[in-house]
Amino acid sequence: MADKEEQETVTSYKLFLRVISKRRTWVCLFLVVYAILLSSSWNSLNSIVDWYGENHKTSSGWPAVYASVLLGAVFGVLSMAAALFIAVPAIVVIWISVVVSMAFAGKSRRRVVVEGRKVTKEIAGFVFRVLLKEGNFVALLCALLAYFVFFNSYSSSS
Structure with missing residues (x-):
């Protein structure tokens, strides 16, 4: 009886590993996290659109720019938060692998601690730069798209 349960556990674990190793799974997980973050910030997005609705009647197009x-900016921050949420487990696994590899390579504990701190700083810096670059790209894309939508609604209403 225990052997059958153990075999089912191994089978389900293999299925889990096969599913989690697919890129589609991570894309879907990213989209789900992004949707959760977006729905939680819905009030701030609505307030921006409402503010534009009240102020777009001015003679200039500056409210559309603002x-x-x-x-x-909101979409850029949301995309960085979603990407960070997805990337944290992978970052931790990489960090643990590097530190354990250094320990198995015969380095002293003190040396592992010193180099582990260096590795931590390098990984955090690299992740921060990538997140910033991708977040800025999403922010720029969303800002341009929103500007054209707002400006077209401004032009058609006047």
Whole structure:
């Protein structure tokens, strides 16, 4: 009886590993996290759009610029938060692998601690740069898209 349960556990673990190793799984997980973050910030997005609705009647197109920059910033921060949420487990696994490899390579504990700190700083810096670059790209794309949507609604309403 225990052997059958153990075999089912191994089978389900292999299935889990096969599913989690697919890129589609990570893309879907990213989209789910992004949707959760987006729905939680829905009030701030609505307030930006409402503010634009109240102020777009001015003679200039500046409210469209302000609103699109704010929307781009919100979407950029949301995409960085979602990407960080997905990347943290992979970062931890990489960090643990590097530190354990150094320990198995025969380095002293003191040397592992010193080099582990260096590795931690390097990994954190690299992740921060990548997140910033991708977040800025998403923010720019969303700001441009929002500007054209707002400006077209501004032009058609006047």
